[in-house]
Amino acid sequence: MKKVVMKVYGMTCDDCVVTVKKGLESVPGVISADVSLPEKKAEILIDENKVSPESLEDAQVFKVTRYRGEVRKVE
């Protein structure tokens, strides 16, 4: 299991947080996602055998909405 910290651009309200959280949690291999509006950040727990940290940037939620995600740290 790994923790990935992502910068998230484009969130302005609580609904945005919900959309990003749901979007990330729907990616196979993502165990949970904690999204913060004030910090414009997401902390995601992943099973690294199923999903790579990098590929989270290509998650559907960052493609079809105005939100964009960028991996900043992998622990």
Next chain:
Amino acid sequence: MSKEYDLLIIGYGAAAFSAAIKASEITSGQASIAMVGTGPLGGTCVNVGCVPSKMLISAARNIMYMARPRYPGIEAEYRTDSSKILEFIRQAVGEERHNKYETVVSGYENIDLYRSRAVFTGDRKISIEDGTEIFGYNVIIGTGSRPSIPPIQGLKDAGYITSNEFWSLEKIPGELVIIGSGPIGSEIGQAAARIGSRVKIIEIADQILPGIPRDMAQKVMESMVRDGIEFHLSSAVKSVSVENGKKIVRFETGGLQREVEADEILVATGRSPNVDLDLEKTGVQYDRYGIVVDGNLRTSNRKIYAAGDVVKQRFKLETLAAKQGVIAAENIFNRAGIMIDLSSFPLAIFTDPEYASVGYTEDEARSAGLRYDVRAISTGDVAKERILRNADGIIRMIVEQGTKRILGIQMVAENAADMINEASVIIHSGMTVDDVIDTPHVFPTVNEGLKLAAQSFLRDISMMSCCME
């Protein structure tokens, strides 16, 4: 002090601005951006490049219409004052910079501007003159290029100007020697000649505008000779000195030593990328031709992109710099994977007549081993050009054999730079000769020349009536 940004852009010219704006749009203004640059905001194009040079050319064209009216029954008396022209250009450049750069950047709260030279001190980390260190999670290098100065004996001591200093002159020198007949030397040289300067151009190659088709360069040169320019082709400048207040430029042509006299020397021998950034410290590969990038504009450091004149590539153009800035931002923040196709990028040289090209030239098609057909028409075949009394140009089209897909278009014509935009659409959309013929064009317009060039693949255009479809 040290700071962190989502995007660090080095430079604040065309590439940098378009990257910053695109990155802001993609991230809904939430990417924090640092733009670090030196000199006046906006970089080369607005301050010392496209904008002032095209204004000077426009002023010179006004003079040409008065000096050589194209219809009988017109005579004009005129005087020129180059100091007033230059003063006006400086003012207009100031306005352009204010409206299009200073005001624009101040409207973006997420962009911080730093006016300083930058050098890398580590991975994605730069230091600026006041000691501040700036780190960018993502970096775009858009540091542009500068005039390259050949090592000519005595040149430095005698003094010279480049296209950077030309615009600050009090007046255009009475006698101007230009070293180099590339786009910059030829454009400024012709305009200066029309405004009243005695211009001599020394060129090491055996044609002007080296790299463009020879017959087209010849047409441009003939026009420049009519403007009073003296050319010395196949000539290598050896030394420069000052005698009795005049600059003496000595050069060698076919083994003969010769010299010309000048009030000022304009060095226009090409441009070198601004790569003196300690790029080694951040793992970015480069050489003296520029920063090495992949098709996505990514450098050898995967979090650093480069855009514009600083990139190792064959063109140095404003439109290309701006486009690459946008692509770099898209590839970083949208992970768009956009590739840029230079083979179909249009370019223009704003001499009179202008030269413009998109896609393959005949030489390039031949070297690439393509099976092609080629036709050239004279602008004298185009009704509007005859009306404008502007018959002395060429339009050439290169077409793939079999498919009749148009591979390349070159032209030398008074409005070639405007016409090439249609040619660019033709090449980009993969149109065939028949597609162009089927596209209605307004009569009479210079762009009908493109349609006529396409028709020349099907029939002898001298046997066509004026506006036959």
